[in-house]
Structures are given as structure tokens and as C-alpha cells.
Amino acid sequence: MGAAPAGALLRWLGAGRHSTARAVPELWRASWRVGPVLTGTVLTLTLLLGLAGPVQFVAMGAVVGGLTADGAGLWPAVTFLIVVAAARTVLPVVVEPLTGELVRRIDLNFRNRMVACLTGPYGVAHLEDSGTRDLISTAQGIASPGQGPGSGARGYLNLIALKAGAFGSILLLAQYRWWLGLGVAAGAMVIRRHILAIWFQTAQALSGDVPGLRRSEYLRDLALRPETAKETRLFGLGGWLVGRHDTAWTTAMDPVWRRRRSIGWRMTVVDLAVLVLAALAGVPIVLGLVSGDLDAAQAVVLGGALTAIVGLGGFLPDADFPIRYGCLTLPSLLELEARMTARRNADAPAGTLPTVDGGRSGAPPPEPVPPEPAPPAGPLGDIRFDRVGFHYPGVDRPVVDGVDLTIADGSTVALVGANGAGKTTIIKLLTRLYEPTSGSIRVGDTDLRDLDPERWRRRLAVIFQDFARYELSARDNVGFGALDLLDDRTALEEAADRAGVLAAIRGMPRGWDSPLSRNYSGGADLSGGQWQRIALARALLAVRAGARVLVLDEPTANLDVRAEAEFYDRFLDLTSGTTTVLVSHRFSTVRRADRICVLDGGRVTEDGSHDELISLGGTYARMFRLQAERFVDG
Ligand SMILES: Nc1ncnc2c1ncn2[C@@H]1O[C@H](COP(=O)(O)OP(=O)(O)OP(=O)(O)O)[C@@H](O)[C@H]1O
Ligand SMILES: [Mg+2]
Missing domain, CATH: 3.40.50.300 (P-loop containing nucleotide triphosphate hydrolases)
Structure with a gap:
């Protein structure tokens, strides 16, 4: 089946004109991949369940026919009715656990895909982008708690059952007047478009202010999380937090409530329209009865069929609600996948990274990560920063500005400088969490950009501040x-x-x-x-x-004096043979390094051994003396 007919069929089956074009086919693709047999079985049983409705109308007609024909054929008709009614009772009991399993697999698949796609790119810049954070929150269901894509699939299945029943009913009505069922179905669809629009707009309003919802969740968590609760209690922020959370949430939810307030009367209009449709649809049947064209048995069958079709014009809580809310997360997830795949491809030198299918294949993700091959042994070569410049995404000011720095293989280099001088940023560049915006970093003879990121990662041992x-x-x-x-x-x-x-x-x-x-x-x-x-x-x-490269950003900031001394007494032993980059504000630590680089405003302003920098009498010497004097004075 081509894409266009498939899309048309999906729309008829319930996607509706308001669903995001890419999301619904993706939902069914995922369903098929996580369980082709399960999906096929659930769909078949759902269709059977839907078609059992019109069959039951026929059975009821047969019973009425038997009653009005002095009992002729009554008992077979009653038996038929009992069998059909029993099937309609038993089938849901069978279908429900299967649907539940499908919902579980679909939700798990999309959860895994989100984790997989976000861990795909090598750096962290993508996680700090506010647009990406909004997408993550929406994909996690901030605007539709508890309603994942699996609920959407469940809603569609309910809708498919109803539509199958309506389809069978159109055929029944066609036995009497070919246009009757089609006409009523068309009327029902016109009314339904209106109701879908109402629910679509309400659902969209929910995801309209995701930054506002995120802010309100953050304020709530500040009061709840133990890490922040210590301060929020002691600074007496409880009342302030309640007030700010109240304002943030009310502002974010206001558009939703405004829409919900107008839903009441709009739903009443829709219900009235459905009533009028039912009345109009009943006219030909009443006329048929009066004229003797139809007997009571036929009227029962046609009346039942009409109700099934007319019912499609109204709000279908078991279908519309889970579809609208369950599918809210999908477009964001697909957008995330597209963005992360592009970023990952940009990260990797061609052919160096295995493709992560992100669970799209439906295969269960590998739980235990298979051990990777050991990193290549042997020396790395010197690490050289060559006129490296960098500014964070969305910030024009350079944080690292033309840094030239050579870290000899196996040596220990300390980076020192005031808060905000750019020390941690240089480490982020060295570890490829960010890419330099100008200049290059080379390891031996290779540009860091040309190294396989996974292999480089395996050569690093990093403790961040x-x-x-x-x-x-x-x-x-x-x-x-x-x-x-x-x-x-x-x-x-x-x-x-x-x-x-x-x-x-x-x-x-x-x-x-x-x-x-x-x-x-x-x-x-x-x-x-x-x-x-x-x-x-x-x-x-x-x-x-x-x-082979040990990076320690303030490794002893939280250690007591004795522990710090012990650590550095053993430091050379611990780091022998490794290239070590050390950031510390403690000069007792820094002085042991082979070389010390002083950073100021993203530039290297002094570079040499402890003794050289002391005799230079510059910033390092001043900072060192200041700290030493304070210890002596203390
Ligand atoms: N993710 C980020 N996005 C934007 N700016 C950032 C980010 N991280 C750091 N900065 C900015 O970059 C500058 C350098 O920060 P960096 O963390 O490299 O300083 P540092 O030398 O490690 O300071 P400290 O001694 O306080 O740890 C600072 O002005 C900081 O505000
Ligand atoms: Mg730092």
C-alpha cells in the first residue's frame, strides 16, 4: 500500500484531520515492530468486536420476527442472539489483556527511544538547549500526565471497533435504502469534526506553555527534593514557593481552563446536533413502517444500525480522550529523534559510530552493556591546544580566547585562575563535551575531531567539579x-x-x-x-x-586537610604514566604539577613550573603568597 492511500486509511480509522501527520503512522509502525503478531491479533479481535454489534442487531431482528410470526423460528433466533451477546461479552475479556500488553510495549518502546536518542550525541550542549528541554518535557508527558503513546493506541483501537460497527451498520441500512447509512455517516462525520477540533485545541493548549509548566514543576520540586529542601526550609522559603508555584501553574494552565469553560456549551450544541441527526435519520424508517414497507423485525435491525452510526457523531470518551492526550507526546519525541540523529551524525567521523536504532526496530534494548574492546595501549602523544577559542551556544562572549597549551604525554599540568576564568570549560573542550568554535585540539598527530569519540572517551578518566x-x-x-x-x-x-x-x-x-x-x-x-x-x-x-588522561577538576575541594595531604602524597603513585590535568584553587596541590597555566578571562597569561612562576613574580606568585600567608597567619 502506498503512503497516500495508507495515510487516507489511517485518517479514516481515526487519526482525523487534526492529528499530526507523522505521529500516527509512527504509532502504528512502532506497534507493528514491537509485536506484529500481537498487533495483528488485537486488530482482528477489535474488528470482530466492532462487527459483532451489527450482527447482534440482526439477531434481535430475528427474535422480533420470530415473536411476530407466531413463534416460527423463534428459538433458533433466540439461540443466535444469546451466542452473539455472549461473544460480545467474552471478546473484550480476551482483547483487554492483549491490548494492555500492546500498550505496555508501545510505551516502553517510546521511553527507550527517548533515552537512546538523547544519549546518542557525544557532547552535552544538546541537553542544555532550552528548546530541547521543552521537547523532552513534552515527550515525557508534562502536558498529558499518565497518557503515553500506548494510551493513544488504545484509543484508536476503541475507535476502530466503533467504526467497524458503523461500517457493518451502513451495510445493513443499505439493504433498505443504499443512501441511508451513508447519509447518516456523513452527517455524523460533519458533527464529529467539530468535536475533534474542540478536543484538539484543548489538548494543544495544554502543551502551549511548556516552559511555564516546567517552571512550575521546578518550583514544586524545590520544596520536595531533599537536596534543596535543606535550604528552602532554613531560608523560610515555604510560603514564597507556594505562592510562586501557584502563580506559575495558574498562568501556564489558564489557556486550558479558558478553553475548558467554553467546552460545556459547545458540547451541548454538538449533542443537540446528534439528536437532530438521529431524529432525521429515523424519519425514513418510521415512514417505512407506516407505509408497510418495513415490518417490526426490519425496523429493529435498522434502528439499531442507525444508533451505531449516529453515535459516532458525538464525543467518544474511550477513544477521543486517550487519542488526543496520548498522542500529545509523539510529535515532540519524533522531533527529538530527528534533532539528535542529526547531531550524532555531525559528531561522528564517517563510519566510526555504530548506529543506534533507539528501539525503533522494536527489539528489546540490550540491558547489560556489552564490554567494549579495550582502548589501544601505548602512549597517546602530547595534547596540544592551538589557538582554541570557544563560546557557549547562544552566548557571543568568548569564554576561551585563543588558548595555546601543550600538555606533554605523561606529565601533570595544573590550570589555575579566578572563578569564571574558563578552567572547567577547557576541560569540557578536552573531553569533547563541546567543540571549539575556533582553533583545534590535537592528540599526538590527530585532530580531536577526527578521533572516534567512543575511543577517546575510553582514554579519559574525569572527575568534574x-x-x-x-x-x-x-x-x-x-x-x-x-x-x-x-x-x-x-x-x-x-x-x-x-x-x-x-x-x-x-x-x-x-x-x-x-x-x-x-x-x-x-x-x-x-x-x-x-x-x-x-x-x-x-x-x-x-x-x-x-x-591515559586523568582530569581532576577540584578533586579535593571537599576533603579534610589530612585527607587532601594523603591524597597528594599518593598522587604521583596513583597517576604514574598518565597525563594529568588538574584544576585546583589549593596551591599546596597545584605546586606539585610539572607545569602550571594561569588563566585569566579565557586566556593563558602565565605558563611554567612553580619555581619559574614564583620567580616571575606575576599573578601566580601573588595568589600563592596570599594563600600561604593566610595559612601562616592562621
Ligand atoms: N553551560 C554554560 N553556558 C553558558 N555559559 C557558561 C556555561 N558554563 C560556564 N559558562 C560561563 O563560562 C565562564 C567560564 O566558566 P568555567 O566554568 O569554565 O569557569 P572556571 O574557571 O571553571 O570557574 P570556577 O573556578 O568557578 O570553577 C563563566 O563566565 C560561566 O558563566
Ligand atoms: Mg570550574
Whole structure:
């Protein structure tokens, strides 16, 4: 079947003119892929269920015919009616669990696809884009809670059953007057277009102010999440948050309520129109009865058929509601997939990345990630920044401005500078979370842009200043440094030991399996310093797995003085053979580096060893003395 006839059929089956053109075919494609047999079975049974309606009208007519014909043929007709009625009762019991399973698979498929497409691009810029965040929120159902694409499919199935019943009824009416059923169906469709428009506009109004809805959810979560609740309680923000949440939510929802207020009378108009249609449609049947063209038995059949068709003109709660709300998420998801695929393709040098099908094939996503081949051994070569410039997307001001920097293979380079000088940004460029907007970064003889991102990632062990605190087990928190060592207890314990957190993990209620969050039963909460040690252990595991570039952005900011001293006493041992980039405001740490680069306003202003920079007497020397004096004075 070509695309145009297929589209026309889908529209007739219920997509309606207001559905997003791409979304509905995609819904059925997904349904087919997650279960061709299941989809086929559910569709067939649904059609049978729908057609059972007109068959029951025929059975009722036969019973009335039997009664009016002095009982002739009554009992076979009654038996037929009982069988059909029983089938109409039993079929839904069979169809419902199958439909439920289809809904589950469709929802899971779209959830997996969203996660897969967002993890596709290598960097993080796409996750910081406000347009993408809006799409993510809509795809997650911010405007249609609890109604995923699976509900949409369920709504369509209900509609298909009703339409199949109406189709059979048109055929029954055609036995008497060929135009009767078609005419009533046309009238019902005209009324229905109006009702679809009302519901479409209401559903659209819901997704009209997604940024506003996001803001209101954020304000609500501020009061609910333990991480922020500490401050919001102590600053007494409770009342303020309630007020701001109230305003944000009311503003975002106002267009929806305004539409809903007008729905009442518009629905009444539609109901009245359906009544008029029913009355008009009944006229030919009444006339037929009066003229003797029709007997009572025929009138029962035709009357039943008419009701089935007329009913399609009104609001169909089991179909319209789940369709309108269930399908709200789909266009956003498809738009996300398109954007992320484009970005991913732009990231990858041709042919270097495996294609992620994002669950579109319907195949279950691989749960355990298969271990990747070990990164190539051997030296990396020097890392060279060559006139690197960068500004964040949507910001004109350069944050990194013509940086030249060479990090010799196996050496330790420290980046220092005031807050906002661009240290973390340089690390983000080195780790390819962002691409330089000018200049280039080379590793050995290769431009970073030409390296396979996955292979480069495997050579990095990074702790960011705002490192992640996963609400998962201690094993996962450390093991994420090298997934292929996730089950290697010895490697995990060694990394945790070197980072000084092994005793704390062993002391937890469920040891390595303890969730590192009080939000889960049996969970353990860690101190700020213990979290930092967990992050260190993660990076050290990555080094053990073959990473050759260790990047530590403020690795000891949360450690107590003794722990910091211990860490740096063992630092050379921990990092031997690796190229290390270290960012720290603690000069006791920085001075041990082979080279120190001072950054100011995104530029390298001083570059040399500790002794060289001290004798230079510039910014570094001033900052170092200031800190040293304060310790001495203290
Ligand atoms: N995602 C972002 N989008 C836009 N601007 C950003 C983003 N992240 C950082 N910036 C800006 O870039 C500049 C440099 O930030 P960066 O985080 O690199 O500083 P830093 O030297 O690491 O500072 P600190 O010592 O405070 O960690 C700052 O002015 C900051 O506001
Ligand atoms: Mg920083």
C-alpha cells in the first residue's frame, strides 16, 4: 500500500484531520515492530468486536420476527442472539489483556527511544538547549500526565471497533435504502469534526506553555527534593514557593481552563446536533413502517444500525480522550529523534559510530552493556591546544580566547585562575563535551575531531567539579568508571581503597550493594568528602581500565586537610604514566604539577613550573603568597 492511500486509511480509522501527520503512522509502525503478531491479533479481535454489534442487531431482528410470526423460528433466533451477546461479552475479556500488553510495549518502546536518542550525541550542549528541554518535557508527558503513546493506541483501537460497527451498520441500512447509512455517516462525520477540533485545541493548549509548566514543576520540586529542601526550609522559603508555584501553574494552565469553560456549551450544541441527526435519520424508517414497507423485525435491525452510526457523531470518551492526550507526546519525541540523529551524525567521523536504532526496530534494548574492546595501549602523544577559542551556544562572549597549551604525554599540568576564568570549560573542550568554535585540539598527530569519540572517551578518566552523585549502589557509583570492571570486585576494592573510601563502603548496611541515597530503603547517605572519594575511585577505576588522561577538576575541594595531604602524597603513585590535568584553587596541590597555566578571562597569561612562576613574580606568585600567608597567619 502506498503512503497516500495508507495515510487516507489511517485518517479514516481515526487519526482525523487534526492529528499530526507523522505521529500516527509512527504509532502504528512502532506497534507493528514491537509485536506484529500481537498487533495483528488485537486488530482482528477489535474488528470482530466492532462487527459483532451489527450482527447482534440482526439477531434481535430475528427474535422480533420470530415473536411476530407466531413463534416460527423463534428459538433458533433466540439461540443466535444469546451466542452473539455472549461473544460480545467474552471478546473484550480476551482483547483487554492483549491490548494492555500492546500498550505496555508501545510505551516502553517510546521511553527507550527517548533515552537512546538523547544519549546518542557525544557532547552535552544538546541537553542544555532550552528548546530541547521543552521537547523532552513534552515527550515525557508534562502536558498529558499518565497518557503515553500506548494510551493513544488504545484509543484508536476503541475507535476502530466503533467504526467497524458503523461500517457493518451502513451495510445493513443499505439493504433498505443504499443512501441511508451513508447519509447518516456523513452527517455524523460533519458533527464529529467539530468535536475533534474542540478536543484538539484543548489538548494543544495544554502543551502551549511548556516552559511555564516546567517552571512550575521546578518550583514544586524545590520544596520536595531533599537536596534543596535543606535550604528552602532554613531560608523560610515555604510560603514564597507556594505562592510562586501557584502563580506559575495558574498562568501556564489558564489557556486550558479558558478553553475548558467554553467546552460545556459547545458540547451541548454538538449533542443537540446528534439528536437532530438521529431524529432525521429515523424519519425514513418510521415512514417505512407506516407505509408497510418495513415490518417490526426490519425496523429493529435498522434502528439499531442507525444508533451505531449516529453515535459516532458525538464525543467518544474511550477513544477521543486517550487519542488526543496520548498522542500529545509523539510529535515532540519524533522531533527529538530527528534533532539528535542529526547531531550524532555531525559528531561522528564517517563510519566510526555504530548506529543506534533507539528501539525503533522494536527489539528489546540490550540491558547489560556489552564490554567494549579495550582502548589501544601505548602512549597517546602530547595534547596540544592551538589557538582554541570557544563560546557557549547562544552566548557571543568568548569564554576561551585563543588558548595555546601543550600538555606533554605523561606529565601533570595544573590550570589555575579566578572563578569564571574558563578552567572547567577547557576541560569540557578536552573531553569533547563541546567543540571549539575556533582553533583545534590535537592528540599526538590527530585532530580531536577526527578521533572516534567512543575511543577517546575510553582514554579519559574525569572527575568534574560538579561530579555526579548517582542514586544507585556503591558498586555502580564506582563501577561506572569502567563498565567492563563493574563485576570485578578486586578492581573495585582497589580503586575504593586508593581513594580512601573502602572502609566506608564496607561499613554500609548492604556493603557494595547499598544504594547511595536515603531515598531508597537500605540506602546510605554520604558526607560531601565521602562523595568526592567515591568520584575519585570512579576515575581511578577508569585509569585501571586503560584511561591515559586523568582530569581532576577540584578533586579535593571537599576533603579534610589530612585527607587532601594523603591524597597528594599518593598522587604521583596513583597517576604514574598518565597525563594529568588538574584544576585546583589549593596551591599546596597545584605546586606539585610539572607545569602550571594561569588563566585569566579565557586566556593563558602565565605558563611554567612553580619555581619559574614564583620567580616571575606575576599573578601566580601573588595568589600563592596570599594563600600561604593566610595559612601562616592562621
Ligand atoms: N553551560 C554554560 N553556558 C553558558 N555559559 C557558561 C556555561 N558554563 C560556564 N559558562 C560561563 O563560562 C565562564 C567560564 O566558566 P568555567 O566554568 O569554565 O569557569 P572556571 O574557571 O571553571 O570557574 P570556577 O573556578 O568557578 O570553577 C563563566 O563566565 C560561566 O558563566
Ligand atoms: Mg570550574
